[in-house]
Structures are given as structure tokens and as C-alpha cells.
Amino acid sequence: MAAILRRRLLLALPCAFGQHNSSIFRPALLTPHLGLCRTKKTWPVSVSQEELKNRLTPLQYHVTQEKGTESAFTGEFTYHEDEGTYTCVVCGTPLFSSNVKFDSGSGWPSFFDLMKEESVTLADDFSYGMHRVETTCSQCGAHLGHLFDDGPKPTGKRYCINSASLAFQPKSAISSTPTADSKAANSSLSDGKAEL
Secondary structure, eight states: OHHHHHHHHHHHHHHHTTOTTOSOOOHHHHGGGGGGOOOOOOOSSOOOHHHHHHHSOHHHHHHHHHOOOOOTTOSTTSSOOOSEEEEETTTOOEEEEGGGEEOOSSSSOEESSOSSGGGEEEEEEOGGGSOEEEEEETTTOOEEEEEESOOOTTTOOEEEEOGGGEEEEEHHHHHHSOOHHHHHHHHHHHTTOOOO
């Protein structure tokens, strides 16, 4: 039975790597890359690769779309201490508050909690011969970084995030930007009608 399962796995691997038409298949060469495979997921926000290449820096594109990692201690937000909200650089989804950012000594921005539990999707990552938990934006699928269980209380979590996958909205810009609810309320008041 084990021999049959191994054979099926070896037959399925070429398809998983787009090599199903190749007459030569070397499974030993693919072993280091097995952790990089995952099934396609449809994300609520879709942005074309062409638009992303035009809008993002090469490093931002590499990190968010190719699951890259910026060098430690080089990111724009590693030592950033301003108050505000860290958002996804691809789609703008709010991810982390500056109130939960801390210096982990890892060389990447670290956060111990999310703004909303559903803002980040978690997936097992077995690349580089180890098990980690990958974090991606739940709206557009952009790679953010990884989650570890060595963070501070109260959560004990450390979201280790690449600066290249983040944008930042200062607190002053957030509080001065009218929300859809406040616009609707102002509109209702100016009409002399209040909707309840």
C-alpha cells in the first residue's frame, strides 16, 4: 500500500509544478520546494499582476506576491514609533494598530495582536525545512510574514511582518478622515431628517 501511495505522489508532483508535459522528471530536485505549494484561493480583492508591478516597488512586489523576505533591520517600519494604523500595502486593509507593536529584536516589525481577527489568513509553511505559520492579507492574499508563539502577554503571539508588505496611516490622518457613517450622519442632519 505504501508503495502505491509513493507512486501516486511521484506521478502527481509534476502536475503540481507545471511539469506534466516534461519527459524528464527529477523528484529529488523538487524536495526543497514542497513547502512552497498551496492551492489557489480566490481573494475578495483582486489586483492584476501588471498593476501591482507598476504600483509597488520591486521589494514590495517580491515580498507580497512571491513570498519574499526583506533583510532584517532594513525595513522602513522596524523602528517606526508613530501612532496610527498599519495597513496592507496592496489593498489597504487595516491590519495592526501601533498600540500593539513591540521591539522583538528580530529585525522585523512585530505585533502581538490584530485589529480584527479576520484581517489575516494563516497557513502552514514548510519552506526551508522548518514549520512556520505564514500570514497573508485575508482580502488580497498578499504575503505579510509569519506568526510565532513567543510574543508578549496578553496574547503570547508575535506577528513578524515585513515592512515592505505594510503601509502606514498616521493617527491624525485617520481621525480627520470622515468615515462613511459620519458622512451619512452629516448628510441626514443637513437635510433636516434623521434616519433611525
